[in-house]
Amino acid sequence: MNRPTDVHEAGAANLEFARVLVQELHAAGVTTAIVCPGSRSAPLALAVAGQAGLAHSVHLDERNAAFHALGYAKASGRPVALVCTSGTAGANFLPAVAEASHSRVPLVVLTADRPPELRAWGAAQTMEQRSLYAGFTRWSEEAPCPSEGGPGESYARALARRAVGAATGPAPGPVHLNLPFREPLVPATIDVAPRPARLPAPGVAARTHVAPEDVESLSRELRKVTRGVLVFGPDAGDAASATEVCALAERLGWPVLADPASGLRAGSALDESLACAADLVLRSADAAAALAPELVVRFGGLPTSKAVSLWLAGHPEAEVWLVDPAAGYRDPQHRVSRVVRAGAGAFCGSLAAALAGPSEAARAWRARWLAADRSARAALDAAMSAESRLHTPQVARALWGAVPEGATLYVANSMAIRELDAFAGPRASQIKVLANRGVNGIDGQVSAALGASAALAVPTVLWCGDLALLHDVSGLLAGRLHGANLTVVVTNDGGGGIFEYLPVASAVPRAVFEEMFAVPHGLDLGELARGLGWEFARVESATALEAALARALEGGRHVIEVPVDRAANTAHHGRLFAAVRAALTQRWDA
Helix, strand or coil, rough: CCCCHHHHHHHHHHHHHHHEEEEEEHHHCCEEEEECCCCCCCHHHHHHHCCCEEEEEEEEEEHHHHHHHHHHHHCCCCCCEEEECCCCCHCCCHHHHHHHHCCCCCCCEEECCCCCHHCCCCCCCCCCCCCCCCCCCECCCCCCCCCCCCCCCCCCCHHHHHHHHHHCCCCCCEEEEECCCCCCCCCCCCCCCECCCCCCCCCCCCCCCCCHHHHHHHHHHHHCCCEEEEEEEECCCCHHHHHHHHHHHHHHHCCCCCCHHHHHCEECCCCCCCCCCHHHHHCHHHHHHHHHCCCCEEEEECCCCCHHHHHCCCCCCCEEECCCCCCCCCCCCCCCEEECCCCCHHHHHHHHHHHHCCCCCHHHHHHHHHHHHHHEEEEEHHHHHCCCCCCCCHHHHHHHCCCCCCCCEEEEECCCHHHHHHHHHEEECEEEEEECCCCCCCCHHHHHHHHHHHCCCCCCCEEHHHHHHHHHHHHHHHHHCCCCCCEEEECCCCCCHHHHHHHHHHHHHHHHHHHHCCCCCCCHHHHHHHHCCEEECCCCHHHHHHHHHHCCCCEEHHHEEEEEHHHHHHHHHHHHHHHHHHHHHHHHHH
């Protein structure tokens, strides 16, 4: 790489540094870049545009861009480069970077910057960027200005390789490279010939196996346990590991509790072990007490279900193991007594091979769990069939049954993911379920679903509430600009329905609750969707929802609104939960 001797060569140095960096990012495994337009980032943008084999898209809104990158990387499992100019542009990446950190999604964030001597001196579009994502990155670094004649091409390549390696390690996550550029930012004449792709650099294999000596000691301890449970939280596994999970559950005689975002709820081989209604079962104090475990083996993040978390906390005498390829501490209850560094499939496969089969006592334990699960589902079915109106539990079931095999269902935070967890039963055909359960925010849901749709190129459905949709209107705009293929199903209860289930709903006067928590907006979602170039339909029955969904999944951009009466919906949930509790109480009393 040329090292300039005067200011006229600065632009050439900037562009060459950016081109080498981007070329090596691509060689190290980055196949997609998301770019936000800006002046200071011009060398990076031109490098991305000129890199052969590197797909890219340009986004007007940095927050939308960052969540698009998040959704793409989450769906594909591959690192995505995210590029912006200096100043507040990078600050708008922060919510998505925080989510990526907590949900272990690989991002390589490239923020262009002004020269260091301009910081803290009132220079335009200049702020402290080096610590923008402090606490959320796997690694961060600031490069020297390329025009200063410092480290050359070898440094740019090493910087890129290290960035991708850190982003894709045992605990994947975001990496931040802050890149100052001096003016002139680019040379007066630019060669636009595509930069050739380099051969991929050799990677470092992550540890996914369990050491033989550990298999022996772990299996010896597991043989002593009768009342054990395998709990799979968000991002714990995928359909590929279902066979190994099933094998271990069968050898142990334990039930499996699988979060809908675990990758194991749909289309897996776990029907004989899976307790789909765990959230409903464990809302019953009688059931939660009767199903006291000796050992819980956890995979992934903490489950979405509050009932499951309370059940874990309510049995402090039970030992908790955490299986995690990064040996990280996803342990907000501070209960984990043993951490096993391995992937879910490797752990389950290794231990299943070392175990002969369950004892009669263990078989009886799992049978007790599954009988409770069947009782809860039967009571739920009866209670739901008695209601003709379309409430959110019915929407959860309709979507769970209607989204076609091989499609992606992106489920927003707040109520949607909880509804799916509680009311989505066994499903034979496989779909990919994604959710941003790292920091659990409602921001960026449309943008993230757009990213997943772009990554997988399969029918994709986002289920969200009205506030989540309004929170990411820029995602609807981006969908139009990029010709996206996405269906958004929005349950519109005129505000924040989740607050109806919190103590504050009954603790303050209704007028105060509506203004400060529910926040009814009164907006016409159809007008909004059509104005931004999306097809729109409003449905009020399960049959109409399924028909609208079938039409939408033929392709294009669609918003399907399901109006929901918030008070009636809350009351309906109360009746469903009461029916399940009554059935379980009767069962334990008998």
